[in-house]
Amino acid sequence: MAGTxxxxxxxxxxxxxxxxxxxxxxxxxxxxxxxxxxxxxxxRLVNPRDGWPNEKAQAAASRADHIIDAxxxxxxxADAIADLNFVYATTARPRDNFKPVRGPVExxxxxxxxxxxxxxxxxxxxxxxxxxxNEEVSLADEIVTFPVNxxxxxxxxxxxxxxxxxxxxxxxxxxxxxxxxxxIPAPKEHIENLMSYLDRVLDERGYFRTDDKKPKMMDNLxxxxxxxxxxxxxxxxxxxxxxxxxxxxxxxxxGSGAPERD
Numbered sequence: 335m336a337g338t339x340x341x342x343x344x345x346x347x348x349x350x351x352x353x354x355x356x357x358x359x360x361x362x363x364x365x366x367x368x369x370x371x372x373x374x375x376x377x378r379l380v381n382p383r384d385g386w387p388n389e390k391a392q393a394a395a396s397r398a399d400h401i402i403d404a405x406x407x408x409x410x411x412a413d414a415i416a417d418l419n420f421v422y423a424t425t426a427r428p429r430d431n432f433k434p435v436r437g438p439v440e441x442x443x444x445x446x447x448x449x450x451x452x453x454x455x456x457x458x459x460x461x462x463x464x465x466x467x468n469e470e471v472s473l474a475d476e477i478v479t480f481p482v483n484x485x486x487x488x489x490x491x492x493x494x495x496x497x498x499x500x501x502x503x504x505x506x507x508x509x510x511x512x513x514x515x516x517x518i519p520a521p522k523e524h525i526e527n528l529m530s531y532l533d534r535v536l537d538e539r540g541y542f543r544t545d546d547k548k549p550k551m552m553d554n555l556x557x558x559x560x561x562x563x564x565x566x567x568x569x570x571x572x573x574x575x576x577x578x579x580x581x582x583x584x585x586x587x588x589g590s591g592a593p594e595r596d
Contacts, residue, residue, distance in 0.1 A: 348502055349422075349445050350376040350456035351495055352414045354470060357383045357462050363394025363402070364492035365459075370398035372499035373506075378414045378456070379407045411458060411470045416523035419453040420445075420563070423466055423474035424494060426482075432557040434476045441478040442501035453518055457498055462491055472553040473522065475560045519563035528569055529556055535580050 351369055356362050356379060366377055379386060386407050395402045408414040415421050422441055423433075436444065445455050458474055460466035471477065480497060482489055489497075533552060542548040564572070 348374045348449060350378050352378045352456050352458050354380045354411050354458060354466060355461050359384055359388035359390030360394040361462060361491050362388060362391040365495045366395040366398040366401040368492055368496035368499050369401055372503040374499050375401055377401050377405050379405060380411050380414050381409060412473055412526055415456055415473060417454060417521045418456045419519040419521055420448050420455045421458060421474040422476055422478045423458045423471045424478050425465060425471060432561060436476055436478050437481060438478060438497055438501045442505050445502060446505035459491055459494060468553060472556045517565040520566040520569050524566055524569050525559055528573060
């Protein structure tokens with residue numbers, strides 16, 4: 335393949351690519367190379383196994399230095415997406431949650447439209463061996479899956495990023511700007527602040543029936559609050575309502591508040 339064309343402007347835009355606990359520096363480098371091929375520029379790493387910077391990543395990036403040099407690292411997936419308005423989580427298997435599931439083409443068009451509306455977006459990619467946890471998937475707004483051969487659904491992380499990057503670039507001349515009056519979804523840190531508040535007050539009031547069911551119940555609550563794309567102002571209204579109810583709501587023993595599900 336031909337090398338970098340020094341005469342052409344370097345495309346550098348689009349959603350942030352977030353790798354959760356990547357293991358091999360070579361994989362990180364190949365992800366950066368895939369991003370550079372199709373105009374993506376922002377790479378975020380969550381707790382990379384071998385630390386950062388990584389010489390093997392630099393070597394495998396094949397001159398995608400502008401991406402490697404600008405990498406930012408985070409301790410958790412929640413920290414890595416805190417400033418984003420809309421996030422996709424990639425997963426190869428069905429998940430038991432309330433989130434819409436898209437293919438790469440549809441997801442890329444949604445990302446392009448939100449980018450055109452000046453929203454900050456991102457795509458979460460999981461670990462090389464076993465992907466994202468259910469809790470990490472719950473942080474996202476929607477899920478994107480790849481239409482692979484069910485008898486050989488083995489797509490490595492660089493291939494997955496390459497596929498999404500390619501579909502992103504294809505949408506470049508197809509974006510439709512949403513109406514300017516549309517509310518911009520709140521950055522994820524506002525959702526997490528609300529979830530921390532709900533975790534505390536619901537626990538105090540006996541909403542969670544048992545400790546072992548609490549994580550799944552919190553994941554379901556988070557899905558309910560991420561799917562509508564609440565704005566900062568709407569979340570503030572909800573927080574005010576909950577705070578008002580908290581002042582006048584009596585304490586209840588654990589297990590008395592959550593509705594039963596069949």
